[in-house]
Amino acid sequence: MPLPLLAELESFYDAVPRLDARAEVHGGLTLFVRDGEGFPYYARPTFPGGEPTAVDVRVVRERQRDLGVSQAFEWVHETTPGMLDVVEQAGFTVLRAPLLVLDGPVRVPEVDARVRVLDPEAPGFLHDVAMVRTIAQLSFSAPGTATGETGPRDRDTLLPTVTPVHVPKFRYALAEIPDHGPVATGMTQRAGDVAEVVGVGTLPSARRRGLGAAITAALAQDALDNGVARVFLSAGSEEIARVYERVGFRRVGTACIAETE
Ligand SMILES: CC(C)(COP(=O)(O)OP(=O)(O)OC[C@H]1O[C@@H](n2cnc3c(N)ncnc32)[C@H](O)[C@@H]1OP(=O)(O)O)[C@@H](O)C(=O)NCCC(=O)NCCS
Numbered sequence: 001m002p003l004p005l006l007a008e009l010e011s012f013y014d015a016v017p018r019l020d021a022r023a024e025v026h027g028g029l030t031l032f033v034r035d036g037e038g039f040p041y042y043a044r045p046t047f048p049g050g051e052p053t054a055v056d057v058r059v060v061r062e063r064q065r066d067l068g069v070s071q072a073f074e075w076v077h078e079t080t081p082g083m084l085d086v087v088e089q090a091g092f093t094v095l096r097a098p099l100l101v102l103d104g105p106v107r108v109p110e111v112d113a114r115v116r117v118l119d120p121e122a123p124g125f126l127h128d129v130a131m132v133r134t135i136a137q138l139s140f141s142a143p144g145t146a147t148g149e150t151g152p153r154d155r156d157t158l159l160p161t162v163t164p165v166h167v168p169k170f171r172y173a174l175a176e177i178p179d180h181g182p183v184a185t186g187m188t189q190r191a192g193d194v195a196e197v198v199g200v201g202t203l204p205s206a207r208r209r210g211l212g213a214a215i216t217a218a219l220a221q222d223a224l225d226n227g228v229a230r231v232f233l234s235a236g237s238e239e240i241a242r243v244y245e246r247v248g249f250r251r252v253g254t255a256c257i258a259e260t261e
Helices: 005-018 054-067 083-089 125-140 152-161 211-225 238-245
Strands: 022-026 029-033 043-045 071-076 094-102 114-117 170-177 181-191 194-202 230-234 249-260
Touching: 005 022, 005 029, 005 043, 005 071, 005 094, 005 181, 005 194, 005 230, 005 249, 022 054, 029 054, 054 071, 054 083, 071 083, 083 094, 083 249, 094 238, 114 211, 125 152, 125 170, 125 181, 125 194, 152 181, 170 211, 181 211, 194 211, 211 230, 211 238, 230 249, 238 249
Parallel strands: 043 071, 194 230
Antiparallel strands: 022 029, 029 043, 071 249, 094 230, 094 249, 114 170, 170 181, 181 194
16 A cells, blocks of 8 residues: 555655665664765654654754764654654754645746756766755855856856766756756655655856756656656745646645754
Protein backbone atom coordinates (compact mmCIF):
# COMPACT_ATOMS: atom_id res chain seq x y z
CA MET A 1 0.00 0.00 0.00
CA PRO A 2 1.44 3.46 -0.77
CA LEU A 3 2.51 5.50 2.25
CA PRO A 4 0.39 8.51 3.21
CA LEU A 5 1.82 11.67 1.67
CA LEU A 6 3.72 13.10 4.66
CA ALA A 7 5.17 9.68 5.55
CA GLU A 8 6.30 9.34 1.95
CA LEU A 9 8.10 12.69 2.16
CA GLU A 10 9.60 11.81 5.54
CA SER A 11 10.91 8.56 4.12
CA PHE A 12 12.51 10.55 1.27
CA TYR A 13 14.08 13.04 3.69
CA ASP A 14 15.58 10.12 5.58
CA ALA A 15 16.80 8.34 2.44
CA VAL A 16 18.36 11.15 0.44
CA PRO A 17 21.22 12.12 2.80
CA ARG A 18 22.12 8.45 3.15
CA LEU A 19 23.16 8.49 -0.51
CA ASP A 20 26.30 10.43 0.42
CA ALA A 21 26.43 10.70 4.21
CA ARG A 22 26.33 8.47 7.25
CA ALA A 23 23.59 8.63 9.84
CA GLU A 24 24.20 9.00 13.58
CA VAL A 25 21.16 8.46 15.79
CA HIS A 26 20.98 10.66 18.90
CA GLY A 27 17.68 9.80 20.60
CA GLY A 28 14.84 11.33 18.63
CA LEU A 29 17.23 12.96 16.17
CA THR A 30 19.33 11.58 13.35
CA LEU A 31 22.37 13.60 12.34
CA PHE A 32 23.68 13.11 8.81
CA VAL A 33 27.43 13.46 8.56
CA ARG A 34 29.21 13.84 5.26
CA ASP A 35 32.81 12.71 5.04
CA GLY A 36 33.41 13.94 1.51
CA GLU A 37 32.80 17.24 -0.28
CA GLY A 38 29.55 19.15 -0.39
CA PHE A 39 27.30 21.14 1.91
CA PRO A 40 27.18 19.68 5.41
CA TYR A 41 23.91 18.05 6.36
CA TYR A 42 21.48 18.75 9.19
CA ALA A 43 19.77 16.67 11.85
CA ARG A 44 16.14 15.51 11.40
CA PRO A 45 13.67 13.65 13.58
CA THR A 46 14.68 9.98 13.52
CA PHE A 47 12.58 8.12 10.93
CA PRO A 48 10.02 6.85 11.62
CA GLY A 49 8.33 8.53 14.51
CA GLY A 50 11.23 10.38 16.21
CA GLU A 51 10.07 12.91 18.83
CA PRO A 52 13.15 15.02 19.59
CA THR A 53 13.57 16.40 23.10
CA ALA A 54 15.51 19.42 24.37
CA VAL A 55 18.26 17.03 25.48
CA ASP A 56 18.50 15.50 21.99
CA VAL A 57 18.85 18.97 20.48
CA ARG A 58 21.59 19.88 22.97
CA VAL A 59 23.50 16.65 22.31
CA VAL A 60 23.31 17.11 18.53
CA ARG A 61 24.42 20.75 18.75
CA GLU A 62 27.48 19.67 20.68
CA ARG A 63 28.21 16.99 18.12
CA GLN A 64 27.81 19.48 15.25
CA ARG A 65 30.14 21.87 17.04
CA ASP A 66 32.72 19.07 17.44
CA LEU A 67 32.41 18.20 13.76
CA GLY A 68 32.90 21.86 12.80
CA VAL A 69 29.62 22.00 10.85
CA SER A 70 26.82 24.49 11.25
CA GLN A 71 24.15 23.68 13.83
CA ALA A 72 21.25 22.85 11.57
CA PHE A 73 17.89 21.11 12.04
CA GLU A 74 15.16 20.40 9.50
CA TRP A 75 11.75 18.82 9.90
CA VAL A 76 8.17 18.93 8.65
CA HIS A 77 5.95 20.71 11.14
CA GLU A 78 2.85 18.59 10.50
CA THR A 79 4.83 15.36 11.00
CA THR A 80 6.73 16.45 14.12
CA PRO A 81 4.74 19.35 15.60
CA GLY A 82 6.50 19.24 19.00
CA MET A 83 9.89 20.09 17.51
CA LEU A 84 9.14 23.74 16.84
CA ASP A 85 8.93 24.64 20.54
CA VAL A 86 11.97 22.58 21.42
CA VAL A 87 14.12 24.23 18.76
CA GLU A 88 12.84 27.76 19.38
CA GLN A 89 13.44 27.35 23.11
CA ALA A 90 17.00 26.38 22.28
CA GLY A 91 17.34 29.88 20.79
CA PHE A 92 17.01 29.19 17.06
CA THR A 93 15.09 31.29 14.58
CA VAL A 94 13.03 28.90 12.49
CA LEU A 95 12.32 29.46 8.78
CA ARG A 96 8.85 28.16 7.97
CA ALA A 97 8.99 27.19 4.30
CA PRO A 98 5.81 26.27 2.42
CA LEU A 99 5.97 22.57 1.46
CA LEU A 100 4.33 21.79 -1.87
CA VAL A 101 3.67 18.69 -3.97
CA LEU A 102 2.93 18.47 -7.67
CA ASP A 103 -0.79 17.86 -7.94
CA GLY A 104 -1.85 16.88 -11.46
CA PRO A 105 -0.14 17.59 -14.75
CA VAL A 106 2.76 20.04 -15.02
CA ARG A 107 1.69 23.44 -16.35
CA VAL A 108 4.47 24.69 -18.62
CA PRO A 109 4.64 28.49 -18.92
CA GLU A 110 5.30 30.05 -22.30
CA VAL A 111 8.66 31.78 -22.19
CA ASP A 112 11.06 33.25 -24.69
CA ALA A 113 13.84 30.89 -23.62
CA ARG A 114 15.43 27.55 -24.35
CA VAL A 115 14.98 25.36 -21.30
CA ARG A 116 16.83 22.07 -21.13
CA VAL A 117 17.53 19.34 -18.61
CA LEU A 118 21.19 18.37 -18.80
CA ASP A 119 22.16 14.98 -20.18
CA PRO A 120 25.09 13.61 -18.14
CA GLU A 121 26.36 11.78 -21.23
CA ALA A 122 26.39 14.89 -23.46
CA PRO A 123 29.64 16.68 -24.37
CA GLY A 124 30.09 19.83 -22.31
CA PHE A 125 28.12 18.41 -19.38
CA LEU A 126 30.66 19.43 -16.73
CA HIS A 127 30.89 22.94 -18.17
CA ASP A 128 27.10 23.14 -17.91
CA VAL A 129 27.24 21.90 -14.30
CA ALA A 130 29.70 24.72 -13.53
CA MET A 131 27.19 27.10 -15.16
CA VAL A 132 24.42 25.74 -12.95
CA ARG A 133 26.52 26.27 -9.82
CA THR A 134 27.52 29.77 -10.94
CA ILE A 135 23.96 30.93 -11.63
CA ALA A 136 22.73 29.36 -8.40
CA GLN A 137 25.43 31.12 -6.38
CA LEU A 138 24.63 34.54 -7.87
CA SER A 139 20.86 34.03 -7.62
CA PHE A 140 20.88 32.95 -4.00
CA SER A 141 23.13 35.91 -3.17
CA ALA A 142 20.12 38.10 -4.10
CA PRO A 143 17.28 36.53 -2.09
CA GLY A 144 13.62 37.29 -2.75
CA THR A 145 11.98 37.64 -6.14
CA ALA A 146 12.91 41.22 -7.11
CA THR A 147 14.84 42.02 -10.25
CA GLY A 148 18.31 43.55 -9.89
CA GLU A 149 21.51 44.35 -11.70
CA THR A 150 23.44 41.14 -11.24
CA GLY A 151 23.42 39.45 -14.63
CA PRO A 152 25.36 37.72 -17.40
CA ARG A 153 28.53 39.78 -16.94
CA ASP A 154 28.78 38.72 -13.29
CA ARG A 155 28.06 35.13 -14.34
CA ASP A 156 30.91 35.20 -16.88
CA THR A 157 33.32 36.65 -14.29
CA LEU A 158 32.46 34.03 -11.69
CA LEU A 159 32.19 30.98 -13.96
CA PRO A 160 35.93 30.27 -14.45
CA THR A 161 36.42 30.14 -10.66
CA VAL A 162 33.72 27.53 -10.05
CA THR A 163 34.69 23.86 -9.83
CA PRO A 164 32.07 21.66 -11.50
CA VAL A 165 31.30 18.96 -8.95
CA HIS A 166 28.64 16.59 -10.29
CA VAL A 167 26.74 14.61 -7.67
CA PRO A 168 24.99 11.64 -9.32
CA LYS A 169 21.70 12.02 -7.40
CA PHE A 170 21.09 15.38 -9.14
CA ARG A 171 19.49 16.30 -12.46
CA TYR A 172 20.09 19.87 -13.58
CA ALA A 173 18.23 22.35 -15.79
CA LEU A 174 19.32 25.56 -17.50
CA ALA A 175 17.26 28.27 -19.18
CA GLU A 176 18.94 30.40 -21.84
CA ILE A 177 17.55 33.60 -23.29
CA PRO A 178 18.51 35.20 -26.60
CA ASP A 179 21.69 37.33 -26.46
CA HIS A 180 22.32 36.63 -22.76
CA GLY A 181 22.89 32.86 -22.58
CA PRO A 182 22.01 30.82 -19.49
CA VAL A 183 20.32 32.88 -16.77
CA ALA A 184 18.20 30.47 -14.70
CA THR A 185 18.78 27.07 -13.19
CA GLY A 186 17.49 24.39 -10.84
CA MET A 187 17.99 20.77 -9.88
CA THR A 188 16.12 17.68 -8.74
CA GLN A 189 17.45 15.18 -6.25
CA ARG A 190 15.94 11.71 -6.29
CA ALA A 191 15.65 8.81 -3.89
CA GLY A 192 13.48 5.85 -4.96
CA ASP A 193 10.46 7.14 -6.84
CA VAL A 194 10.35 10.53 -5.08
CA ALA A 195 12.12 13.64 -6.40
CA GLU A 196 12.60 17.04 -4.79
CA VAL A 197 13.12 20.19 -6.83
CA VAL A 198 15.87 22.30 -5.23
CA GLY A 199 18.11 25.24 -6.01
CA VAL A 200 15.80 27.07 -8.43
CA GLY A 201 17.42 30.42 -9.12
CA THR A 202 17.23 33.15 -11.76
CA LEU A 203 19.88 35.86 -12.16
CA PRO A 204 18.32 39.08 -10.84
CA SER A 205 18.53 40.80 -14.26
CA ALA A 206 16.37 38.04 -15.83
CA ARG A 207 13.71 37.68 -13.15
CA ARG A 208 9.95 38.12 -13.59
CA ARG A 209 9.68 36.73 -17.09
CA GLY A 210 8.60 33.20 -16.21
CA LEU A 211 11.99 31.47 -16.11
CA GLY A 212 11.78 30.22 -12.50
CA ALA A 213 8.44 28.62 -13.35
CA ALA A 214 9.78 27.24 -16.64
CA ILE A 215 12.80 25.62 -14.94
CA THR A 216 10.54 24.07 -12.29
CA ALA A 217 8.15 22.76 -14.95
CA ALA A 218 11.00 21.23 -16.98
CA LEU A 219 12.49 19.49 -13.94
CA ALA A 220 9.13 18.19 -12.73
CA GLN A 221 8.25 16.84 -16.18
CA ASP A 222 11.69 15.26 -16.53
CA ALA A 223 11.22 13.51 -13.16
CA LEU A 224 7.81 12.16 -14.21
CA ASP A 225 9.19 11.04 -17.57
CA ASN A 226 11.88 9.10 -15.70
CA GLY A 227 9.49 7.14 -13.51
CA VAL A 228 9.18 9.40 -10.47
CA ALA A 229 5.80 9.04 -8.78
CA ARG A 230 5.99 12.05 -6.44
CA VAL A 231 7.56 15.47 -7.07
CA PHE A 232 7.76 17.98 -4.25
CA LEU A 233 9.67 21.03 -3.08
CA SER A 234 9.82 23.63 -0.35
CA ALA A 235 9.65 27.32 -1.12
CA GLY A 236 11.78 29.93 0.64
CA SER A 237 8.76 32.17 1.26
CA GLU A 238 5.06 32.58 0.54
CA GLU A 239 5.79 34.76 -2.49
CA ILE A 240 8.20 32.20 -3.94
CA ALA A 241 5.55 29.51 -3.37
CA ARG A 242 3.34 31.36 -5.88
CA VAL A 243 5.93 30.69 -8.62
CA TYR A 244 5.57 26.95 -7.97
CA GLU A 245 1.80 27.01 -7.60
CA ARG A 246 1.51 28.36 -11.13
CA VAL A 247 3.32 25.22 -12.36
CA GLY A 248 0.83 22.92 -10.58
CA PHE A 249 2.27 22.49 -7.07
CA ARG A 250 -0.10 22.57 -4.10
CA ARG A 251 0.69 23.46 -0.50
CA VAL A 252 0.57 20.48 1.87
CA GLY A 253 2.51 21.64 4.92
CA THR A 254 5.45 23.54 6.31
CA ALA A 255 9.09 22.54 6.13
CA CYS A 256 10.99 24.01 9.09
CA ILE A 257 14.66 24.95 8.87
CA ALA A 258 16.75 26.14 11.82
CA GLU A 259 20.41 26.96 11.53
CA THR A 260 23.22 28.84 13.25
CA GLU A 261 26.71 29.42 11.89
C1 LIG B 1 12.43 32.70 -6.84
C2 LIG B 1 13.02 32.91 -8.21
C3 LIG B 1 13.70 31.61 -8.66
C4 LIG B 1 11.92 33.24 -9.20
O1 LIG B 1 12.50 33.35 -10.48
P1 LIG B 1 11.77 34.12 -11.69
O2 LIG B 1 12.45 33.67 -12.92
O3 LIG B 1 11.70 35.56 -11.43
O4 LIG B 1 10.30 33.47 -11.58
P2 LIG B 1 9.03 33.77 -12.49
O5 LIG B 1 9.36 34.80 -13.51
O6 LIG B 1 8.51 32.46 -12.96
O7 LIG B 1 7.98 34.37 -11.41
C5 LIG B 1 8.29 35.53 -10.65
C6 LIG B 1 7.22 36.60 -10.83
O8 LIG B 1 7.25 37.10 -12.16
C7 LIG B 1 5.93 37.09 -12.69
N1 LIG B 1 6.04 36.88 -14.15
C8 LIG B 1 6.24 35.72 -14.81
N2 LIG B 1 6.30 35.95 -16.14
C9 LIG B 1 6.14 37.27 -16.31
C10 LIG B 1 6.11 38.10 -17.45
N3 LIG B 1 6.28 37.60 -18.68
N4 LIG B 1 5.94 39.43 -17.26
C11 LIG B 1 5.80 39.94 -16.02
N5 LIG B 1 5.82 39.18 -14.89
C12 LIG B 1 5.99 37.86 -15.03
C13 LIG B 1 5.27 35.93 -12.00
O9 LIG B 1 3.88 36.03 -12.08
C14 LIG B 1 5.79 36.12 -10.60
O10 LIG B 1 5.07 37.17 -9.99
P3 LIG B 1 4.60 37.21 -8.45
O11 LIG B 1 5.84 37.47 -7.63
O12 LIG B 1 3.64 38.32 -8.41
O13 LIG B 1 3.99 35.88 -8.11
C15 LIG B 1 14.05 34.08 -8.21
O14 LIG B 1 13.43 35.23 -7.73
C16 LIG B 1 15.31 33.80 -7.41
O15 LIG B 1 16.29 33.28 -7.94
N6 LIG B 1 15.33 34.14 -6.08
C17 LIG B 1 16.50 33.92 -5.23
C18 LIG B 1 16.78 32.45 -5.03
C19 LIG B 1 15.60 31.75 -4.39
O16 LIG B 1 15.11 32.14 -3.36
N7 LIG B 1 15.16 30.64 -5.05
C20 LIG B 1 14.02 29.87 -4.61
C21 LIG B 1 14.36 28.92 -3.53
S1 LIG B 1 12.93 28.04 -2.94
